[in-house]
Amino acid sequence: MQAEADNRELKDKVEDARKKKATFGEDIDLDKYPEASKDIPKVDSLTDLSKDEQATLLNAGVIPSEEGRAGSFVFMDETVVHTSVKMPGVEVMPVSEALKKYDWLRDYYWKAVQPDADKYTARTFEEQADGYFIRALPGAKVKAPVQTCLMLKGKSVAQTVHNVIIVEEGAEMEVVTGCSTSKGVERALHMGISEFYIKKGAALTFTMIHNWSEQIGVRPRTVIQQAEDSTFINNYVALKPVRTIQTYPTARLDGKNAFARFNTVAIAHPNSELDLGSRVIMNAEGSRCDIISRTITTGGKVIARGQMIGAAPGIRGHLECRGLILGKGGVQIAIPELEARVADVEMTHEAAVGKIAQDQVEYLMSRGLSEEEAVGIIVRGFLEVGIRGLPEALKREIDLTIEKTSVKGL
Amino acid sequence: MTMLELLLMLEIENLSVEVGGRKILRDVNLSVMAGYTNVLFGPNGSGKSTLLMTIMGFSGYKVTEGRILLNGEDITNLPINERAARGIGIMMQRPPNLVGVRLRSMVQVTGKGKVDPEIAAKELDMEPFLERDVNVGFSGGEIKRSELLQLGAQNPCLYLLDEPESGVDLVSIEKVGAKVHDMLRAGSTCAGWKMQSGKAALVITHTGQILDFIEADRGYVMCKGTIACSGNPRDLLAEIRKMGYEECVRCKLKLTTVN
Structure with missing residues (x-):
């Protein structure tokens, strides 16, 4: 009875949140975006997808052959079109299926992210969005990354996704997620809830590549809960117009x-607005964090936020935002925030925005490089710091994007 | 074209240069023949580095009068990379840090993919630095060796070396000196061949220490933004060591007054 009452109360709260604007970012009118399709044909193998779709996957770091992957999950609009597991120690399935399979999942589902946080979480909640459930079993060291792709296919639709990752005690896992727009889609909206739980002594490396297109709105809502001695490494890469x-x-x-x-x-390309933050709340003794951001504008607007909250003794954190302005009309805003609630903390930040250093460009030119090549190398180096540790194939893709960008940026 | 013109690699004619609105060089005349290593002496602040930076074409060095010729071609207004393409290479005193750019890729790019960074680095004991960001956290001697590594890959025909010995510890000076020597002699078998191979250099030295390692052909003394005197580099160095640069200044003043 109590549960039912709680449920009703939550539903009311979420209903009230339908029009609730988010704290940051342009307010998007959700009424303009109907729900995306839930019945796209499934495929047994990703290589059964069209050539265009496979190319879209590849551009977002998702390998159609699934070679060197522990498992895959592909979501188009609001349909799970493919799931697979290729290696032991990991489970990959639609979260809807996992909820049926595991009663205990209710203790995780909508427990990290609040359904009534804003209109985007409310919509996702009310649509009972599906998404991936990925779990590394206790003690499992998953040998290769699990790959997932969230693709927008329908025109002018809203895609809602709800993902849950659980890394059980002592397990280690890597997840690569590519978010992309299929060819021909112009205007659309993506809302993604992600709840990650990293248990005692466990580690998760999560890499997300955003490959949207010019008229796409994106509102992810992600919370990561970490237990004792756990490690979380988040790589976020967004190089294409949006x-x-x-x-x-x-x-x-x-x-x-x-x-x-x-x-x-x-x-941030012309007409793109990126409001990208990272927040770490250090609630337990001895916890540590690094927030590193490298952003470039070639005409768009970047707001690089970062917040560290130190609420326990012996914590350490460093926050570093650097922004580069290439070309005209771009805006860079860096907003680092440090909040200490106890005395025994060590938190630092540095932020710098500006143009590319002329002496560096000329140094490279004196070695025989053209100005364009020199700028390319410096830009690549600028971003390199943010992507150290990424898989080589992905870096190559990033290099390619940078190459195209820096030429346009001048 | 006379034989002499054919052999002139670098020619500086009546060059005056401003930096930030201030005249730093005035009426500089200097030349380097193909195959020659010329050294440029002078006290701190006399304008030696300004001359090298101007020859390379860096922004902020404004030529107000005169011109720079390379192999007979006027390069005074060419962009930096085109001067590099024509065979000029520079070792700067204080090169900028390149965060996120590994020395390995710098060597690859500079050598246009034809130079094996491992082999090139080994010679200079720089292998551990290949994965490091260029110049970031490098000591004085490491910067010199890194610059030489890049220059070696670039393989120019006119080397502009700005105090290759400064800030280098005693162990590194051997390496640096030997490398400079080898680069300038690159494959030459005799004096005649050296002329034809065309490798030339203009080397700034404040202390003259680098002369222990390289064979210099001609020396210039720069004082207060202009060439005070020129001659046999060893004789010049001996005088400077004995009398100090003050004497050069005084001597130059005397000459100017007489003229």
């Missing part, structure tokens, strides 16, 4: 000696 992204993933370090690192690499 209309608006507003995201503020938050890691809660609730166990002693947990560590979180956020690397952000992004380019």
